[in-house]
Amino acid sequence: xxxxxxxxxxxxxxxxxxxxxxxxxxxxxxxxxxxxxxxxxxxxxxxxxxxxxxxxxxxxxxxxxxxxxxxxxxxxxxxxxxxxxxxxxxxxxxxxxxxxxxxxxxxxxxxxxxxxxxxxxxxxxxxxxxxxxxxxxxxxxxxxxxxxxxxxxxxxxxxxxxxxxxxxxxxxxxxxxxxxxxxxxxxxxxxxxxxxxxxxxxxxxxxxxxxxxxxxxxxxxxxxxxxxxxxx
Amino acid sequence: xxxxxxxxxxxxxxxxxxxxxxxxxxxxxxxxxxxxxxxxxxxxxxxxxxxxxxxxxxxxxxxxxxxxxxxxxxxxxxxxxxxxxxxxxxxxxxxxxxxxxxxxxxxxxxxxxxxxxxxxxxxxxxxxxxxxxxxxxxxxxxxxxxxxxxxxxxxxxxxxxxxxxxxxxxxxxxxxxxxxxxxxxxxxxxxxxxxxxxxxxxxxxxxxxxxxxxxxxxxxxxxxxxxxxxxx
DNA sequence: CCAGTCACTTGATATTTATCAAGCGTCTAT
DNA sequence: ATAGACGCTTGATAAATATCAAGTGACTGG
Numbered sequence: 374x375x376x377x378x379x380x381x382x383x384x385x386x387x388x389x390x391x392x393x394x395x396x397x398x399x400x401x402x403x404x405x406x407x408x409x410x411x412x413x414x415x416x417x418x419x420x421x422x423x424x425x426x427x428x429x430x431x432x433x434x435x436x437x438x439x440x441x442x443x444x445x446x447x448x449x450x451x452x453x454x455x456x457x458x459x460x461x462x463x464x465x466x467x468x469x470x471x472x473x474x475x476x477x478x479x480x481x482x483x484x485x486x487x488x489x490x491x492x493x494x495x496x497x498x499x500x501x502x503x504x505x506x507x508x509x510x511x512x513x514x515x516x517x518x519x520x521x522x523x524x525x526x527x528x529x530x531x532x533x534x535x536x537x538x539x540x541x542x543x544x545x546x547x548x549x550x551x552x553x554x555x556x557x558x559x560x561x562x563x564x565x566x567x568x569x570x571x572x573x574x575x576x577x578x579x580x581x582x583x584x585x586x587x588x589x590x591x592x593x594x595x596x597x598x599x600x601x602x603x604x605x
Numbered sequence: 606x607x608x609x610x611x612x613x614x615x616x617x618x619x620x621x622x623x624x625x626x627x628x629x630x631x632x633x634x635x636x637x638x639x640x641x642x643x644x645x646x647x648x649x650x651x652x653x654x655x656x657x658x659x660x661x662x663x664x665x666x667x668x669x670x671x672x673x674x675x676x677x678x679x680x681x682x683x684x685x686x687x688x689x690x691x692x693x694x695x696x697x698x699x700x701x702x703x704x705x706x707x708x709x710x711x712x713x714x715x716x717x718x719x720x721x722x723x724x725x726x727x728x729x730x731x732x733x734x735x736x737x738x739x740x741x742x743x744x745x746x747x748x749x750x751x752x753x754x755x756x757x758x759x760x761x762x763x764x765x766x767x768x769x770x771x772x773x774x775x776x777x778x779x780x781x782x783x784x785x786x787x788x789x790x791x792x793x794x795x796x797x798x799x800x801x802x803x804x805x806x807x808x809x810x811x812x813x814x815x816x817x818x819x820x821x822x823x824x825x826x827x828x829x830x831x832x833x834x835x836x837x
Numbered sequence: 838c839c840a841g842t843c844a845c846t847t848g849a850t851a852t853t854t855a856t857c858a859a860g861c862g863t864c865t866a867t
Numbered sequence: 868a869t870a871g872a873c874g875c876t877t878g879a880t881a882a883a884t885a886t887c888a889a890g891t892g893a894c895t896g897g
Contacts, residue, residue, distance in 0.1 A: 436747045443750040457736040466743045496728045504689040510742040518675040
């Protein structure tokens with residue numbers, strides 16, 4: 374299904390270190406598909422038949438219980454989702470929907486498990502990716518359990534600022550309702566939280582954020598690499 | 606350091622599928638050590654020099670920020686901790702301390718990474734373990750974001766009941782203060798939550814729990830395998 | 838251009854959760 | 868035995884967060 378006309382996939386970290394032969398095998402049953410915005414890709418509880426790799430766009434991983442819903446994380450290119458379910462041949466723990474137009478590679482889970490045993494380079498890449506995912510969720514848990522909503526928002530803003538080379542001004546990359554869900558609060562509360570952070574030099578207008586006193590904001594937010602750093 | 610006098614280690618899921626040669630290499634630099642209760646094993650932020658495997662006892666993985674502290678999870682035998690940090694050669698995201706007398710295998714991280722590349726059976730076992738850890742934290746996150754403290758406690762009790770073959774009566778395996786921290790609430794609140802659950806047939810005396818109406822409690826708690834099941 | 842939709846905001850209020858202070862009961866060490 | 872320590876509980880209160888109900892403003896489709 375997938376051939377060399379998609380070098381973008383081959384060069385992803387996850388596939389870069391494997392043999393051509395393994396790659397060919399892996400891709401034999403794979404699809405590369407483009408989805409419009411707001412399309413449901415996966416529903417939690419289903420069997421994990423495919424490993425998904427997001428090549429372009431963005432995907433919301435969310436979960437529901439008892440009529441409540443929450444965003445567990447937002448996936449940006451290039452990353453996999455549903456890797457753990459694929460490995461364990463288990464059911465999805467989260468649902469997924471596209472947030473914008475997205476290009477996604479879908480690889481049959483069984484092939485992933487098969488090639489994992491055959492190709493050490495791929496195995497290493499899978500483990501490294503999975504470990505990164507694990508550490509990211511641990512950080513989320515710490516963020517939720519150790520901080521108030523206001524503190525989470527403050528640190529989120531500082532984090533985004535760092536993503537923009539420490540810029541004082543940048544645009545939110547999420548709708549506010551979406552951001553509220555990611556941060557574990559209601560949209561109403563997010564509005565009030567933004568207002569409360571005015572005291573630390575935060576100004577928001579639409580999607581535009583201005584941090585006029587990053588030092589003061591940091592004094593309040595107390596960011597730490599052990600929670601707020603995406604890389605380590 | 607470790608030889609065949611510790612068959613308990615060799616037969617762990619993590620090590621069972623590897624060659625004798627790889628196992629020998631892996632254990633060359635390893636220690637098997639017994640720690641007394643309430644000993645700090647690891648401090649978050651340090652380099653992950655060793656992979657830890659808990660063979661006996663129990664270990665608290667906790668984290669601190671801004672003078673607050675929370676239990677992220679309790680590790681019971683047989684499982685690893687710090688696996689993700691070892692894989693990524695990164696810093697620990699959590700601190701660890703023994704809760705009771707515990708026997709722990711410590712394997713130099715570098716050896717783990719080396720043998721991972723050499724032994725496919727070990728690689729598979731590492732990935733399966735890591736995927737299980739990942740899914741477990743995802744469930745924790747969903748639990749925290751989708752449920753109130755009362756709902757978390759109710760589901761925790763139902764979960765423990767299932768661990769005891771659905772028994773109506775069982776003993777808590779954690780101190781209440783510890784349990785409160787795991788569930789993301791204060792000890793005071795846990796006390797009140799237990800009282801509030803009396804309405805659903807929950808009675809607690811010391812460490813003894815009696816669930817006199819599991820059906821009613823389930824109607825309130827709405828447990829789901831996608832959050833509350835340890836296995837899948 | 839206008840009406841409608843929709844995300845966001847704001848205010849009032851309720852619920853949930855934490856904090857502080859005190860008290861209770863059990864265990865332990867002298 | 869008894870004093871203290873300690874874990875737990877309880878009550879009073881405060882803080883954090885959610886809910887409900889309007890309202891605003893921007894974009895969109897006819």
